[in-house]
Amino acid sequence: MRNDPTHSWQGIVWTFLVLGIPVAVAALLLAATGPVLSRVVTDALIKLTMVVGLYIFIGNSGIFSFGHAAFIVVGSYASAWMTIPPTFKKVILPGLPAFMQSIHLDPFTGGLVGVLLAVVLAFVIGLALMRLAGIAASIASFAFFSVIVVIYNNWTGWTKGTASLVGLPVYAGPKLALAAALIAMLLALLFQYSRYGLLLRATREDAVAARAAGVEVERMRLIAFVVSAAVVAAGGVLQGHFNGALTTTANVHLNLTFLILAMLVVGGMRSLAGAVIGVAILAFVAELLRQLERGWQIGDVTITAPSGLGQVGLGIVMLVVLISRPQGLTKGREIPMPGWLSRRERQGDANLIESTQNAR
Amino acid sequence: MDLLVQFIIDAVSVGGLYALTAIGIGLIFGVVGLVNFAYGDFVMIGAYTILLTIGFYWPVTILIAALVLIMVALAADFVAFRPVRLASPETLMIVSFALSYTIQYTYVMMFGSLARTVNFLPAMSTNLEIMGIRIAGVSILQIVATIVLTGALAAFIRFTRIGYQMRAVSENPTMARLVGVDINKVIAAAFIASALLAVTVSVLYVAQTGTMTPFLGLNLTIIGFVATVIGGMGSLVGCALGGFLVGFLTTLLQLALPADLQPFREAFVFGAVVLMLLLRPGGLIMLATARERI
Numbered sequence: 102m103r104n105d106p107t108h109s110w111q112g113i114v115w116t117f118l119v120l121g122i123p124v125a126v127a128a129l130l131l132a133a134t135g136p137v138l139s140r141v142v143t144d145a146l147i148k149l150t151m152v153v154g155l156y157i158f159i160g161n162s163g164i165f166s167f168g169h170a171a172f173i174v175v176g177s178y179a180s181a182w183m184t185i186p187p188t189f190k191k192v193i194l195p196g197l198p199a200f201m202q203s204i205h206l207d208p209f210t211g212g213l214v215g216v217l218l219a220v221v222l223a224f225v226i227g228l229a230l231m232r233l234a235g236i237a238a239s240i241a242s243f244a245f246f247s248v249i250v251v252i253y254n255n256w257t258g259w260t261k262g263t264a265s266l267v268g269l270p271v272y273a274g275p276k277l278a279l280a281a282a283l284i285a286m287l288l289a290l291l292f293q294y295s296r297y298g299l300l301l302r303a304t305r306e307d308a309v310a311a312r313a314a315g316v317e318v319e320r321m322r323l324i325a326f327v328v329s330a331a332v333v334a335a336g337g338v339l340q341g342h343f344n345g346a347l348t349t350t351a352n353v354h355l356n357l358t359f360l361i362l363a364m365l366v367v368g369g370m371r372s373l374a375g376a377v378i379g380v381a382i383l384a385f386v387a388e389l390l391r392q393l394e395r396g397w398q399i400g401d402v403t404i405t406a407p408s409g410l411g412q413v414g415l416g417i418v419m420l421v422v423l424i425s426r427p428q429g430l431t432k433g434r435e436i437p438m439p440g441w442l443s444r445r446e447r448q449g450d451a452n453l454i455e456s457t458q459n460a461r
Numbered sequence: 462m463d464l465l466v467q468f469i470i471d472a473v474s475v476g477g478l479y480a481l482t483a484i485g486i487g488l489i490f491g492v493v494g495l496v497n498f499a500y501g502d503f504v505m506i507g508a509y510t511i512l513l514t515i516g517f518y519w520p521v522t523i524l525i526a527a528l529v530l531i532m533v534a535l536a537a538d539f540v541a542f543r544p545v546r547l548a549s550p551e552t553l554m555i556v557s558f559a560l561s562y563t564i565q566y567t568y569v570m571m572f573g574s575l576a577r578t579v580n581f582l583p584a585m586s587t588n589l590e591i592m593g594i595r596i597a598g599v600s601i602l603q604i605v606a607t608i609v610l611t612g613a614l615a616a617f618i619r620f621t622r623i624g625y626q627m628r629a630v631s632e633n634p635t636m637a638r639l640v641g642v643d644i645n646k647v648i649a650a651a652f653i654a655s656a657l658l659a660v661t662v663s664v665l666y667v668a669q670t671g672t673m674t675p676f677l678g679l680n681l682t683i684i685g686f687v688a689t690v691i692g693g694m695g696s697l698v699g700c701a702l703g704g705f706l707v708g709f710l711t712t713l714l715q716l717a718l719p720a721d722l723q724p725f726r727e728a729f730v731f732g733a734v735v736l737m738l739l740l741r742p743g744g745l746i747m748l749a750t751a752r753e754r755i
Binding site: 163165229230232233234235236237239240241243244245247248251252254255352355359362363366370407408409410411412413415416417419420423424425427428 | 687
């Protein structure tokens with residue numbers, strides 16, 4: 102961990118800037134080229150928000166969650182209920198109770214309601230789920246996701262069931278998505294730097310030893326779970342108001358889960374740099390393959406790749422990266438601070454690290 | 462009384478299919494420590510192989526499917542899992558996740574995502590009348606296959622040399638290697654055994670439903686996992702037990718839930734899983750070796 106800059110506040114600032122500035126510059130430049138790329142960029146930034154949200158829990162606790170898509174579902178539907186204009190809502194969702202019919206909040210407050218609902222849900226579910234560890238926790242989180250999807254799928258009066266819910270005000274553009282992604286990154290860094298983050302990472306390395314040293318493992322996990330659910334739900338809210346439509350189809354959410362987990366793992370699930378790089382690379386590859394599927398022109402001939410190629414390509418890219426670098430592209434490291442920025446800092450750090458290593 | 466017998470037969474035959482799936486997943490987990498998300502896709506590959514070779518005499522079809530699956534399982538081990546054998550279990554899990562995704566969409570590319578139908582072993586879908594109770598031929602086949610295969614696997618693990626080595630590797634891979642066990646051979650054997658279980662599930666699945674999509678593996682994998690976790694990861698008896706339990710629960714809910722709650726059936730099953738895990742995080746049968754050591 103000698104190169105981990107996130108142990109000092111200077112390092113936090115450094116990491117935020119060194120990751121945030123390229124993301125912001127690239128996003129704004131690409132978005133300025135035209136509506137097509139602008140949409141691609143917005144989509145990637147929303148994914149980045151979700152991946153960073155996942156990272157807050159998975160990266161720090163070391164527990165895989167397959168259930169975070171539930172927070173996307175819960176958050177985005179709640180925001181839809183709050184923000185669809187009442188006149189419209191009466192037509193689309195006649196099954197909604199009267200007091201819900203009349204509610205009409207502005208996008209920000211509506212989104213906040215979505216995030217808050219996800220937070221409450223994460224807290225209640227987390228109280229139970231966080232007692233589990235390892236594979237059991239992953240399976241239980243997946244079971245939780247399935248329960249939520251089945252409920253939303255059959256709760257037709259409120260969600261329109263398997264038919265998709267349309268009519269959400271479309272307000273999410275590249276700038277808003279960028280702001281969300283940057284806030285998510287800052288939040289992740291602050292959490293990582295806080296004592297909760299540190300204690301949680303101690304439980305990740307060795308749960309038994311951390312417990313013996315007095316760390317309340319379940320409580321630390323719960324805190325991270327709730328924060329992470331909030332960020333992921335915010336991503337979900339933005340996605341809903343980016344597409345203008347929502348669905349409860351399990352497969353759509355499973356594919357999304359796969360994609361954002363893949364982004365995290367390919368980049369390296371134990372560093373924020375990994376989360377950012379993973380999103381950048383897989384979003385790029387996915388877009389490239391989507392173009393291929395749509396077809397491209399050579400002279401008079403249009404060549405189209407068979408549908409499914411995009412997913413196969415994505416799967417293969419992931420397999421190759423994982424097999425050649427099981428720890429992800431960044432191997433779980435942050436981008437190191439240059440020496441002239443951290444010299445004074447490093448001295449103290451190095452002594453500390455040396456003494457702990459001697460103690461081992 | 463008849464209703465009860467009918468219910469038990471249904472539950473046992475559904476449970477048997479789930480148990481076979483769970484054992485296939487549990488076997489690999491026990492020996493390699495790999496949570497194999499691609500297992501359901503092995504079943505799917507088996508089903509499509511049956512679709513392609515349906516013209517042959519049926520034992521030939523099954524034989525070809527078995528050979529294809531053994532090759533697929535060995536290739537998966539060699540290409541995807543062997544290079545990351547020393548990585549963390551979570552990484553292994555994601556590798557299998559990626560493999561599963563790749564296999565699924567390769568089949569979408571080849572066969573499209575629409576359902577294909579096939580009439581395999583039509584004799585099995587006729588109903589038999591035994592003492593006034595209607596039993597589908599497939600149910601009997603399922604029950605028999607579960608008993609025979611579980612027995613054969615147990616005997617294989619208990620009495621053969623390679624089974625003995627398998628238990629050693631599952632208990633402590635490093636130690637096993639130190640005393641001269643060829644780990645790669647043992648793991649290959651485990652993959653072959655799980656491929657044979659998978660082909661059985663393919664045959665039963667196709668004979669019962671007659672349809673397939675490239676995504677049929679997903680549901681099976683999920684059920685297999687649930688059963689494995691409920692039963693206790695790594696314990697084969699636990700896996701079988703977990704499979705039967707899930708089958709029993711599904712059948713029971715199908716029978717007992719009022720009609721307007723029927724659509725929520727899955728929610729109840731998964732809710733039960735969460736509850737079960739909270740009460741007994743290690744599963745029904747917790748292996749001493751699976752417990753985290755200090």
